[in-house]
Amino acid sequence: MASTDDKVILKSSEGECFEVDMAVASHLQIVKSVLEDCEGSSDKVVSLFIVEAKYVAMIIEYYKNYVELKEKHEEGGFEEKLKEFEKQFLEQIDKKELKGLVMAVNYLNAPALFDVVCTAIAKHIENKSVEYVREYFGIVNDFTAEEEAQIREEHRWAYDGVNDD
Amino acid sequence: MGQTTSTVNDGARLLHPVAVSGVKWVNLADEIEISGDCDYTKEIPDECLACVFHFLAGRDRTHCSLVCKCWLCVEGQSRYRLSINAKSLKKLSYGSCNFGAKGMNVVLDHCATFEELSIKRLRGIYDRAELISAEVASSSLKSICLKELVNGQSFEPLVIGCENLKTLRIIRCLGYWDRVLETIGNGKRSLVEIHLEKLQVSDVGLLAISKCLNVEILHIVKIPECSNLGLVSIAESCKQLRKLHIDGWRINRIGDEGLIAIAEHCLNLQELVLIGVNWWHDQLGIAQCDSEISKLWSSLL
Numbered sequence: 220m221a222s223t224d225d226k227v228i229l230k231s232s233e234g235e236c237f238e239v240d241m242a243v244a245s246h247l248q249i250v251k252s253v254l255e256d257c258e259g260s261s262d263k264v265v266s267l268f269i270v271e272a273k274y275v276a277m278i279i280e281y282y283k284n285y286v287e288l289k290e291k292h293e294e295g296g297f298e299e300k301l302k303e304f305e306k307q308f309l310e311q312i313d314k315k316e317l318k319g320l321v322m323a324v325n326y327l328n329a330p331a332l333f334d335v336v337c338t339a340i341a342k343h344i345e346n347k348s349v350e351y352v353r354e355y356f357g358i359v360n361d362f363t364a365e366e367e368a369q370i371r372e373e374h375r376w377a378y379d380g381v382n383d384d
Numbered sequence: 385m386g387q388t389t390s391t392v393n394d395g396a397r398l399l400h401p402v403a404v405s406g407v408k409w410v411n412l413a414d415e416i417e418i419s420g421d422c423d424y425t426k427e428i429p430d431e432c433l434a435c436v437f438h439f440l441a442g443r444d445r446t447h448c449s450l451v452c453k454c455w456l457c458v459e460g461q462s463r464y465r466l467s468i469n470a471k472s473l474k475k476l477s478y479g480s481c482n483f484g485a486k487g488m489n490v491v492l493d494h495c496a497t498f499e500e501l502s503i504k505r506l507r508g509i510y511d512r513a514e515l516i517s518a519e520v521a522s523s524s525l526k527s528i529c530l531k532e533l534v535n536g537q538s539f540e541p542l543v544i545g546c547e548n549l550k551t552l553r554i555i556r557c558l559g560y561w562d563r564v565l566e567t568i569g570n571g572k573r574s575l576v577e578i579h580l581e582k583l584q585v586s587d588v589g590l591l592a593i594s595k596c597l598n599v600e601i602l603h604i605v606k607i608p609e610c611s612n613l614g615l616v617s618i619a620e621s622c623k624q625l626r627k628l629h630i631d632g633w634r635i636n637r638i639g640d641e642g643l644i645a646i647a648e649h650c651l652n653l654q655e656l657v658l659i660g661v662n663w664w665h666d667q668l669g670i671a672q673c674d675s676e677i678s679k680l681w682s683s684l685l
Contacts, residue, residue, distance in 0.1 A: 318428060325432050333435065341439035349450045356428075361452050370450055 227254065227263040229279070231272035236264070243282045248328035267327065273316070274323040281308055281332050309339050314355065317343070433458045477502040484508030485516050485538055492518040492542070499524055504531040509538050517541035527551040533558070540564050553579040562589040569595035581605040590614025594621045600652075604638075605631040615642030619649040626654045632661035 227244045229237045245251045250265050257263075267275060288300045312320065321336045344352045353360060360367070437445055437459055449459040473495045487508065492498070498521040509516075516539050518525060525546040530536050536557030543552065544567045552568070552575060554561060561583050568575065569592030576598055580589075586609040593599065594617040602618065602625060604610055615638055618625070628646065632638045639662055646653065 321432050321436075322428060325429060337432070337435040338439045340436045341444075344436075344448065345440060345444050347444075347447070349447050352447060352451050356451070358452050358455075362450070367450060370456070 227265060229275055230264055230266040231275045232267065232269055233272050235272040235275070237272075237275055237279055239279055240283075240286070242286050243279060246282045246285065246329055246331065247278070248330075250327065269326060270323045271319065274320055277308075277312065277316075277320060278324060278327065278329065278332060281305075281335075282329070284308070285331065305335050309335070312339075314343060318356070430454075430458050434461065472497050474498060475500040475502075477504075478506055479504045481506055481508070485514030488516045489514075492516070492521045494520065496520050497524055500527040500529075501525060502527075502529040502531070503533065503539075504529075506533060509533070509535045514538065515541050517545055519545070522546050523548055525549060527553075529553040529555070530557050531555045535559070536561075537564070540567075544568060548574050550574055551577040551579075553577075553581075554583055555579065555581040557583060559584065561585045562592070565589040565592040567592075569593060573598055575599055577601040579603040579605075580607055583607055585610060587611055587614035587617075591617050594618045597621060598624055600624045601627040603629040605629065606633045608633060608635050608637070611637035612639060612642035612645075616645040619645035623649070624652060625650045626652055627657075628653065628655070629657040629659075630661055631659040634660040634662070636662050 225241045226238050227241055227250065229239055229244065229250065231237070241254075244254075244265075250267075253265050254263060270278075284304050285301065288304060289297055292300050317336060317340055321333070321340060324333045324336055343355065347355075352358075362370070433455065437448060440448065445459055449456045474497055476491065476495075476498065477500075484506075485508075488503075488506075492501075498518070501521075518541075522545045526548060527550060528539075528543055528546065529551075530539055530543075530553070532555065533539070534557075536554070537559050540563075543549070543564055549568075561580070562585055565585065566588065573596065575596040578593060578596070578599055578601070580603065582605065585607050590604075590610055591614060593602070594614075599618075599622045602622070604615075615630075619642070625646075628650070630638060643658075643661070646656070
């Protein structure tokens with residue numbers, strides 16, 4: 220088998236191309252199903268329309284490591300090693316990027332990474348005040364003062380002892 | 385924005401025909417604003433938000449529901465997980481809750497230290513489709529109280545499975561309970577206290593109870609099908625009986641014969657409460673027995 224057979228090109232919204240191993244790309248369900256539909260075609264380019272290049276790069280980095288670690292630790296220890304890597308991986312992504320990434324991953328339908336990113340976002344808003352969460356996500360409060368007061372009253376126990384930030 | 389979810393789906397569909405290179409790309413990105421700073425969450429589809437909430441505990445989820453109306457809605461819809469973070473939970477009591485067998489089983493499967501369980505008007509159990517059992521908590525559970533349940537028989541495996549059950553209270557639960565009592569009667573020596581009220585239980589059920597030789601406290605309240613026959617069998621075998629409450633509901637199925645048997649056989653009886661029970665026999669024969677009856681009420685009309 221020629222090595223080009225095992226490669227696929229992913230094209231970002233800006234038109235930037237990324238050459239990836241099939242083993243990596245097949246973790247993106249949407250890419251997988253496109254390629255299955257186009258079986259037999261010699262040129263394999265999949266456009267990821269709405270995904271920016273930086274997110275394509277992140278997703279590829281994650282699954283590249285995922286595949287490598289899985290191969291390397293076939294006999295066990297894969298999960299631990301993956302956890303280690305995920306920690307490093309998340310450290311280099313800032314808060315804003317996380318939000319872009321979760322949408323990209325959701326669009327590409329990549330379950331493993333989706334969980335990782337959702338957990339990371341959840342960690343960011345864990346034990347934070349409502350105001351912080353609003354600011355973090357850039358949300359405008361659309362409750363009236365009375366509505367908010369009512370919900371707060373119903374859940375009074377939840378508002379003691381949150382972190383200041 | 386706002387229509388992001390549907391646009392994403394369109395994108396997915398469009399991918400197929402144009403995925404092979406050489407064809408001119410339809411670039412959806414031109415139509416979609418990929419912004420840096422403006423309202424980010426509007427872009428996050430509800431299903432993503434729900435997944436993020438999934439990783440949060442109860443208190444944080446409550447915070448999230450206060451962020452904006454959309455979040456309140458998503459949070460409410462995706463709140464299907466009950467987090468109980470107490471490995472040493474001993475006593476749990478539900479009243480008018482709206483979850484089903486699944487929720488019950490999850491709780492029971494995670495609490496190996498459960499001792500007391502009280503369930504009143506649980507509304508989420510339908511048609512006995514799902515059964516509730518307690519493999520994890522089966523050895524620790526000592527007390528079960530079921531009250532006003534429509535599909536109480538869903539709890540059959542739970543009641544039957546608890547090896548060390550001491551107290552069983554079944555109150556105003558629909559359906560036949562004879563079968564449960566029969567299964568319990570076969571070998572359940574741990575039971576000390578049984579409280580039955582307004583149930584469909586017949587003498588078959590009482591016969592079953594008579595096999596629980598260690599029963600000390602028994603309440604038979606407003607159970608129309610129970611008669612002297614059942615009571616006699618209990619009197620003859622449950623020698624440890626200390627407290628007996630009977631509300632006969634003025635149906636006259638429990639009377640002289642049953643009470644005389646109690647007087648003759650239950651030598652440890654300390655408390656006897658009779659309500660709506662008609663008896664004619666002089667002195668009830670209790671004077672003849674050796675036991676010390678500390679209380680004797682009889683509301684006879």
